[in-house]
Amino acid sequence: MKWLITRPKITVLFFIMLTIIGAISFSQMPQREIPEFSPPIAQVTTVYPGSSAEEIEQQVTNPIEDALTQYEEIESYESISAPGLSLITIELDESIDDSAVVWNEINQEVNGLASSFPDDSNTPEFTTTPGDQGLATYHVKYNDDDALPAIQEVLDDYAEEVGNAPDLLELDVQGGLEREVLVSLDAALMEDNDLTYEQIIGVLNGEEDLAPVGEWEDDNYIYPVDVSNYSSIDEFNQLPVGVNDDGDTILLEDVATMDVTFQAREQAVTYDGDQSLALTFTFGPGSSVPTAQSQLDDIVAELNESLPGSAEAELLYTQDDLVSDLFADLALSFAIAVVAVLIVCSLGLRIGSAISVAIAIPVSLSIGRSPSHFLTLG
Numbered sequence: 001m002k003w004l005i006t007r008p009k010i011t012v013l014f015f016i017m018l019t020i021i022g023a024i025s026f027s028q029m030p031q032r033e034i035p036e037f038s039p040p041i042a043q044v045t046t047v048y049p050g051s052s053a054e055e056i057e058q059q060v061t062n063p064i065e066d067a068l069t070q071y072e073e074i075e076s077y078e079s080i081s082a083p084g085l086s087l088i089t090i091e092l093d094e095s096i097d098d099s100a101v102v103w104n105e106i107n108q109e110v111n112g113l114a115s116s117f118p119d120d121s122n123t124p125e126f127t128t129t130p131g132d133q134g135l136a137t138y139h140v141k142y143n144d145d146d147a148l149p150a151i152q153e154v155l156d157d158y159a160e161e162v163g164n165a166p167d168l169l170e171l172d173v174q175g176g177l178e179r180e181v182l183v184s185l186d187a188a189l190m191e192d193n194d195l196t197y198e199q200i201i202g203v204l205n206g207e208e209d210l211a212p213v214g215e216w217e218d219d220n221y222i223y224p225v226d227v228s229n230y231s232s233i234d235e236f237n238q239l240p241v242g243v244n245d246d247g248d249t250i251l252l253e254d255v256a257t258m259d260v261t262f263q264a265r266e267q268a269v270t271y272d273g274d275q276s277l278a279l280t281f282t283f284g285p286g287s288s289v290p291t292a293q294s295q296l297d298d299i300v301a302e303l304n305e306s307l308p309g310s311a312e313a314e315l316l317y318t319q320d321d322l323v324s325d326l327f328a329d330l331a332l333s334f335a336i337a338v339v340a341v342l343i344v345c346s347l348g349l350r351i352g353s354a355i356s357v358a359i360a361i362p363v364s365l366s367i368g369r370s371p372s373h374f375l376t377l378g
Contacts, residue, residue: 019366030288031323032133040075040092040099042128044110048121049084057081059118064088067109073102103128120205135168135292136318138279138300139271142311149262150308151277152177158303165295167287174278175269177262181233189255195242200256203241233258271316279313293320337361 044064048056061081065088068077073096079088090106092099107126114123142151156179159171185200237253244250252258269278283292304312338358345354 019363021366030286030291031327032289032319040094040096042090042092042103042106042126044086044088044090044124044126046086046117046121046124047084048086048118050120051084051118053081053083056084056086056121060086060121060124061088063113063116064110064124067113068106071102071106073099074106119202133282134319135281135283135289136296136320137316138281138313139269139316140277140279140307140311140313141271141274142277142309143275144309145275147309147311148177151311152262154303154306154308155277155279158299158306161299161302162281162296165292165299167283167292167295168299169282169284172280172282174280176277180261180263181236182259182261183256184259185256193242193244193250193255195250195255200241200252203239203252204236233260278316289319289323293318334362 046056046060046064048060051059057079061079064086065077065079068074068088068090073092075091075093077088077090079086092102096102103126110124110126140151140155142148152173155171155173155176159173162168162171183200183204185197190196190200236258237251239252240249241252241255242250269276271278281296283289300313300315307313338361341361342354342358345357349357
């Protein structure tokens with residue numbers, strides 16, 4: 001300590017370096033209005049069309065619950081068995097350091113049980129509670145219902161771009177159109193080829209819901225091994241659905257046609273009396289509101305250039321405005337505190353000493369923020 005006191009230049013340089021490092025660290029901390037929190041909760045949802053509550057409980061819910069008993073990390077789980085639906089909510093012990101590894105193991109265990117479920121049941125869907133938050137809400141006004149499919153096409157394209165942004169997570173559209181695939185079967189052609197509706201439906205369901213055929217494990221995770229399935233209309237048209245009397249393969253396109261259409265809307269959104277679509281953008285864990293909003297501004301600018309007619313995405317709400325106001329008020333309070341200390345100290349100290357005391361406030365805060373790289377401001 002005496003060595004530092006006798007060499008003031010080195011001491012001052014040391015404090016300047018720490019202050020700069022702390023200030024940089026402070027400026028790079030993610031800023032949020034609401035602190036980030038991801039509860040260790042997951043849900044397993046299994047759809048079994050046509051089943052009663054008793055059937056789905058015995059054949060789906062109970063096997064999954066039996067498999068969950070082997071995990072000591074599970075704090076509790078609750079299940080609901082309703083006609084056609086099994087829903088299991090799982091909660092882990094909050095003291096677990098790496099819940100992602102546990103969730104991965106449970107997911108693989110549940111997927112492995114899918115092969116023992118009834119043929120008509122769907123593959124279980126395993127979802128964890130994400131730490132994402134709403135970033136901004138926009139609305140898109142339109143005057144003509146005929147323009148809605150074209151607007152929906154553009155929004156679907158940009159939803160993928162939002163998911164590829166570093167800090168953005170997804171785009172949710174309220175009041176829009178939902179895509180569906182319409183399969184039109186030709187009864188005469190099916191009769192000529194001795195095919196039934198149940199056969200076609202079974203083939204389509206089997207191609208859509210494929211259970212993992214195996215798994216591959218490394219030191220940390222277990223990865224499912226899946227068989228690639230069809231993902232486009234052209235590929236589905238080449239799907240084998242049977243064999244004719246000559247031994248030739250019957251393709252789906254030989255007895256049916258497939259088209260991508262839109263479902264009838266179940267909800268409508270209006271804004272200021274005009275028809276509108278509500279766009280909600282979310283950003284993921286560890287992201288900063290100002291950075292995410294900057295990325296979103298670029299995407300929305302491109303979106304407005306692509307929307308047909310007079311349709312335009314207009315900002316309704318953004319968390320960035322609140323965060324900017326909060327930190328502007330914080331900066332103002334900080335400046336007032338420094339000035340107040342300077343005034344009070346100057347009443348009994350020389351001006352140089354008063355300035356030294358006032359400067360100690362930002363210096364101490366900056367140095368204190370130096371090791372806080374993994375913290376957020378929320």
